[in-house]
Amino acid sequence: xxxxxxxxxxxxxxxxxxxxxxPISGLATDIYLPSMPQxxxxxxxxxxxxxxxxxxxxxxYGISQFFAGALVDAxxxxxITLISLFLFTISFFITATTDNIIVIYMMxxxxxxxxxxVVVSKRAYFVDxxxxxxxxxxxxxxxxxxxxxxxxxxxxxxxxxxxxxxxSNFMLLAAYSIVLFILELIFSGETIRQKNPLxxxxxxxxxxxxxxxxxxxxxxxMCGISYGLVMFYNLSGPFFIEHNLGYSSITTxxxxxxxxxxxxxxxxxxxxxxxxxxxxxxxxxxxxxxAFIILMIIISPYITNLFTLSLFAFLIHVTxxxxxxxxxxxxxxxxxxxxxxxxxxxxxxTYLVTSALSYIVVSLVxxxxxxxxxxxxxxxxxxxxxxxxxxxxxxxxxxxx
Numbered sequence: 252x253x254x255x256x257x258x259x260x261x262x263x264x265x266x267x268x269x270x271x272x273x274p275i276s277g278l279a280t281d282i283y284l285p286s287m288p289q290x291x292x293x294x295x296x297x298x299x300x301x302x303x304x305x306x307x308x309x310x311x312y313g314i315s316q317f318f319a320g321a322l323v324d325a326x327x328x329x330x331i332t333l334i335s336l337f338l339f340t341i342s343f344f345i346t347a348t349t350d351n352i353i354v355i356y357m358m359x360x361x362x363x364x365x366x367x368x369v370v371v372s373k374r375a376y377f378v379d380x381x382x383x384x385x386x387x388x389x390x391x392x393x394x395x396x397x398x399x400x401x402x403x404x405x406x407x408x409x410x411x412x413x414x415x416x417x418x419s420n421f422m423l424l425a426a427y428s429i430v431l432f433i434l435e436l437i438f439s440g441e442t443i444r445q446k447n448p449l450x451x452x453x454x455x456x457x458x459x460x461x462x463x464x465x466x467x468x469x470x471x472x473m474c475g476i477s478y479g480l481v482m483f484y485n486l487s488g489p490f491f492i493e494h495n496l497g498y499s500s501i502t503t504x505x506x507x508x509x510x511x512x513x514x515x516x517x518x519x520x521x522x523x524x525x526x527x528x529x530x531x532x533x534x535x536x537x538x539x540x541x542a543f544i545i546l547m548i549i550i551s552p553y554i555t556n557l558f559t560l561s562l563f564a565f566l567i568h569v570t571x572x573x574x575x576x577x578x579x580x581x582x583x584x585x586x587x588x589x590x591x592x593x594x595x596x597x598x599x600x601t602y603l604v605t606s607a608l609s610y611i612v613v614s615l616v617x618x619x620x621x622x623x624x625x626x627x628x629x630x631x632x633x634x635x636x637x638x639x640x641x642x643x644x645x646x647x648x649x650x651x652x
Contacts, residue, residue: 264438269373270396271431272332275339276312276366277400279424280305284485284507285409285500286417288493293417294352299614302486304359306610309482311363313602319367320375320595321454328372328379329441335365335372336432340425347421367598374594378587379442386587390580395518402511409504457592467585469642470578471597473533473635475604477575480631481568482609484510487618487627488564495619496557506561513565517572521580529581533574534639540570541632548625555621567628574635608634 283290291301323331339362346358377389411419461467488510489503524532547563579597586593608631616627 264434265376265440265442268431268434268439269376270392272369272373272435273393274397274400275428275431276363276370277397278404278427279362279366280308280482281400281404281485281507281511282408282411282424283417283420284405284489285503286412286420287489289412289500290417294350296352298490300352302610302613304355305482305486306606307356308359308363308366309602309606309609311360312366313363313599313604313606315364315367316371316595316597316599316602318595319371320589320592320599321457323368323372323375323595324443324589324592325446327441327443327446328375329435329439331368332372332435332439333432335368336428336435339365339369339428340432343421343425343428347418347425367595371595371598374583374598376442378584378594379444386584390583392522393580393583395515395522395576399515400511402508402515405504405507405511407504409499409501409507412500412504454592457589458596461586461589461593461596464585465642467582467593467597469638470582470585471600472604473638474575474578474582474597474601476608476631476635476638477571477578478601479605479608479612480571480628481510481514482605483612483627483631484564484568484624486609486613487624488560491560491618491621491624492557496560498557502557506557509561509565510568513568514572514575517569517574518576520569521573521576525577525580529577530639530642533577536570536573537632537635537639540567540574541629541636543567543570544625544628544632548622548629551620551622551625560621560624563625567632571631 287301287305288298290296291298294301342358342361342365346355346362349355349358374390374393377393378386381389407423408420411423485507488506489500492498492503492506493500543563543566547559547567550559550563579601582597583594612627612630616623616630618624618627
């Protein structure tokens with residue numbers, strides 16, 4: 252009976268719904284990027300207070316994944332996903348209709364928590380119902396599908412901002428959530444093969460085992476650094492483009508669309524080279540990343556415009572997408588018997604590293620020029636280089652070659 256249930260969940264509709272839900276965290280972060288300058292103006296707040304709405308989401312999303320993985324392994328995926336989508340709808344509606352920044356902060360924290368439950372559940376779905384090479388292909392595809400959010404969301408958000416204002420972004424997210432809630436209710440179901448005990452001792456043992464596995468731990472750290480580089484641009488790019496270069500929110504949306512295409516391109520390249528040894532290809536990607544950043548910093552004092560910013564950022568984001576896709580797909584499939592916990596731990600560490608690094612670097616560098624954006628990029632590239640050197644020194648290299 253259980254095997255028949257799992258096979259039925261392999262059908263087209265549940266898999267398509269799962270792919271539609273995987274990018275929901277990215278949609279919640281990226282759709283309002285072109286609106287951040289206007290939000291600051293309309294609400295009468297400093298840029299840093301609006302940037303904090305993104306950081307709070309990422310922090311709560313990261314922390315929540317630690318226990319979200321354990322809960323979906325203990326209670327199952329289906330009901331948790333339904334409850335989360337229903338609460339998503341309410342929280343996005345509240346965000347769209349309030350002028351109180353404290354309420355917005357609270358809703359963003361709640362949305363981060365709900366995103367963790369939905370995304371961890373759907374990552375585990377692919378581990379539940381697929382095996383072998385098929386599972387590996389789907390886990391690699393998850394990152395590519397997830398990268399659709401940075402492509403589509405800011406593009407849509409830029410037009411919504413221009414036509415209807417920043418609140419329309421969150422109204423669209425509320426509509427998206429309720430539609431997926433209905434589809435999930437009709438077509439999906441439970442896929443977990445065997446529920447794990449929700450016991451403190453068990454969780455501590457699982458976390459300890461995973462964190463002591465060097466290839467998993469360093470892989471997750473590199474994911475956080477790679478995505479932190481992208482989030483650094485998301486926090487600084489819209490303000491630079493609209494305030495310093497004088498372009499509209501629609502232009503910001505187009506530029507973010509380009510950055511999303513760069514991230515996806517890196518994912519596709521990673522998927523095409525999936526059979527190549529992991530560490531060597533990631534070292535080469537890091538070297539290319541550093542070279543592009545150095546060139547950006549050298550050229551920026553002489554030429555600074557939307558074209559040069561977009562060109563260098565595109566190339567840098569391709570390398571970041573390549574590194575992230577390879578590492579994250581590897582980490583998700585590292586512990587198939589505890590897919591929820593592994594996915595939650597991987598996602599949790601990734602987003603904690605991402606949110607902390609991106610906000611700290613933005614605060615320290617305070618990028619107001621193209622050169623300063625390049626310097627911010629350099630911080631992340633150097634951190635990636637150092638991490639790769641530590642991996643080699645710790646001899647985790649042998650596990651990946």
